Amino acid sequence: MTLLTLHQVERAYGDALVFGDVSLRIAEDDRIGIVGDNGAGKTTLVKVLIGEDPPDRGERSVRRDLEIAWTAQIPQLTAGMTVLEAAQRSFARFEAMESELRELETAMAAEPENASLAARYERVHTAFEAGNGYRRHAFAERALQGLGFARDRFGDDVEVLSGGEKARVALAQAMLLPAELLILDEPTNHLDLEGIAFLEDWLEQRKGAFVLVSHDRRFLDRVCRSIVEIDSGQVTRYRGNYSAWQEQKARELETALREYEKQSEWYAKEMAYIRKHMGSRWTAQAKGRLKRLQRVERLARPRTGPGARMALRLGSAKGLSGQTVIEGKSLSLRYGDAEPLFEDVGFRVFHGDRIGILGRNGTGKSSLLEIIAGQQPATKGTIERSKTLRVGYFRQEMDDLPTSGTVLSTFMSLVPNWTEGECRDHLARFVFRGDDVDKDVRVLSGGEKRRLCLARLVVQPVDCYLLDEPTNHLDIATREALEEALDDFEGTIVSVSHDRWFLNRVIQRVFELTKAGIIVHEGGIEDYETSATARRRVEEAEKREQRQERRAESAAEALPSTASTASSNKIRNPYAFEKLEARIMELETEREELQAALHDENAWKDPERMKELQGKVQSIDGELQGLYETWENWQ
Known part of the structure; x- marks a missing residue:
């Protein structure tokens, strides 16, 4: 069943076309991911889908009574x-x-x-x-x-x-x-890896359609069945997940390159013939060929993918092979009288290491990176860095930008030997194009400031990059370019990130930060995820056991009096759960019988009987609600 349809939709802001001739159908079981460069129009397309931003041309059709749930990147809470x-x-x-x-x-x-x-x-x-x-x-x-x-x-x-x-x-x-249709805009931006795993599992089990805007490639791979790409004003739908889309794009590019090269070769031969025979006795044939060429639409050379289109220039690192460049000893961090974020953290980082700092939200990952960078002291312990180590630190707070100047001037001050054209090309790779480079840094959004800081950071000569969520606010093409550049970087990388695709490409070891210290995963992100999944299952089992213990007494009170013996023994798992489910089934059956009685014509003629039946239904509803909540907590 079709939920929503766009037919030949066009949207523009002033004279700038965002996208045109868009036809898109969303069915009740669709799971769609929307991808595209920053500024391509992804959020605009979402606003058209939900009806917030009407199209300039074309038609948006929605099934009557369709419920749409959506969340924006900037939430509004009461x-x-x-x-x-x-x-x-x-x-x-x-x-x-x-x-x-x-x-x-x-x-x-x-x-x-x-x-x-x-x-x-x-x-x-x-x-x-x-x-x-x-x-x-x-x-x-x-x-x-x-x-x-x-x-x-x-x-x-x-x-x-x-x-x-x-x-x-x-x-x-x-x-x-x-809602039958769920639309989410960058839902993984503020989740840790466990939160992302929870969202993925929830979406996989959800009934109904959803549309996601995301730059999280692993997330798109896990949950989507089709990809909608916005590129240069065109919107194209592909079957399959993110990896399938990449494969289809690669095949399209290969075909387009063959067609381009074939036409270019033919064109060159025709032009050679024309130049050779123009002014000779074969001039008429040459002029005829020239007219035919003038009617032919020349194919543009296909873009050869984000890696080639977005190549980055990184600063160089010194050779410090084998050296311990950073060492943390018995580090602890506490703010005021609050519980410590972490205690007794120790580690060693060698030159050339590629380390990811992972852990749950609130464990102090960004704070640990600040301590390593020397931006804040630890409550206890010491951090030691090689005296000759040149560090490039990319933090989430953009407080190291100049307070005046344009995007272009702010960048050019770092690279005096670069031409303006080279500076513009580099900034374009971080989505500062055209007039964007003339923006005053004071009016930049948070995402724009992060991109400018990253653009400035990667050209500085450093031996060690300390990166705090470096892929946030970057589109997929820029992420891939950054990954490729970091892959070729010969120095050390320590990064906090929840981008699993980035971690898999760049990181070789994982430091999992916990309250009690650091757990080292030598096998990288895959080793961490395997360990985290196993640990999460154990923790969930323990939590279920604890919930059963805590709720045993209240659950027993909700059961019929015949369960009093079990209640006195604080009902244990198998018996208690079976008893609980049996009671739920018993009440549901009784409720169905009462509902049938309420619809009996004889009941309507007897007010007292009617009141009695309604009271019983209300009583059962109240008891069922408590039992349902207990059952949920025991899962």
């Missing part, structure tokens, strides 16, 4: 709400439905013979159950925890959250909305 309350705003419809059910029950008790009330009650309750209305609170808690919020953060006011935390709450809201 001040005064807690994290849990903000997430549960997605259930406003269910709250209204539950309120209506209570009102209908009261009205049905007063008018037991009113068939329309009973029919309305049945419709609302069926929709409530189908949408898992009774399990909504458990779903909200699970989503927040999966996206990196500990339970003790559920009561925090959204106003005190960081930008990344607000984005995660907004993502939870969109995930929890019961």
Whole structure:
């Protein structure tokens, strides 16, 4: 079934065409990833899809009553709400439905013979159950925890959250909305690797269509079944995931190059004939060929891929082979009276190492990089660096840019031997093109400042790059160019990143930062992911066990009195779970029988009977809600 269609849509800003002649169909089971360079029009296409930005030409058709959930890169949350309350705003419809059910029950008790009330009650309750209305609170808690919020953060006011935390709450809201079409704009930007894995699993299990804008290539590989590419104003759809798209693009490029070379060879032969015979007795034939050539549309040379198109020039590193260039000894970090972010961290970094610092959000990865860079002191311990080591540090806060000047002048001051043309070419690789280079640095957005800082950093002569989320705000072409340049870099790299494609390409060892220290994974990102998956399964099993222990007593109280013996023994796993499921099935069956009785004509004629049945249904609903939440927590 088709949910949404764009037919020959065009969108422009002033005289600048963003894209034109776009025809796109989204079906109920589609899983689409949108890719393209920065500025290509990905977010504009999303806004057209959701109806926020109407097309200049063409038609947008949406199935009547279609519900669309979407989250923007910049979330809007209501001040005064807690994290849990903000997430549960997605259930406003269910709250209204539950309120209506209570009102209908009261009205049905007063008018037991009113068939329309009973029919309305049945419709609302069926929709409530189908949408898992009774399990909504458990779903909200699970989503927040999966996206990196500990339970003790559920009561925090959204106003005190960081930008990344607000984005995660907004993502939870969109995930929890019961919509047939979900549209997400850069959803992995503020997630750690475990949060990304949770989102991938959730999307794989989700029923319904989704459209994602993302530069996270591994994420697109995992969850998408088709790729929509925006390139030079054209929108093209490809079957398969990100890797399949790359393969198709490579085949297209190979075919286009053959066609270009074939035409170029033919054209050259024709021109050689014309030059040779013009003015001779074969002039008429030469003029005829010239006219034919003038009518032929020349093929443009195909772009030969991001690696060639976006090659970067990095500064050179000195030969320090075999040396220990950085060593951390018993490092600890604590802010005020809060719990330490980490304790007793020790490590050694050798010249030529490619190290990724990974760990959950909030473990202090960026802070550790700051300590290594000498930008902040550790609470305890020491950091030692080679005296001759030249360090290039790329941080998330862009506070090392000049306070005045343009993008171009700010860059040219670093490379006095470069021509203006070379500087413009380099900046273009970081998506500063045309008039962009004349922007004042004070008016740049956060993403633009990061790109400028990175453009400045990679041309400086350094022996060691310290990189904090270097691929954030970069499009795929620039990411690939950066990876290729770093792959050829002969010095040391230490990077914090959640971009698994980048980590797989650039990183050889992983330092996993925990509160208790560093776990070294010599096998790189694959070794880390294997270990993290196994550890996560153990932790989930332990958490289930703990939840069962904590909730055993309350679960036993929710069970019938015949379970009193089990209650006194604080019900243990298999028996308690079976008993819980049996009770749920028993109540669901009883509820169905009561619903059937409520629809019996004889019940309508007996107000007392009607009131009694409604009271029993309400009582069962309340008990079921508690049991459903217990069941969810025991999973």
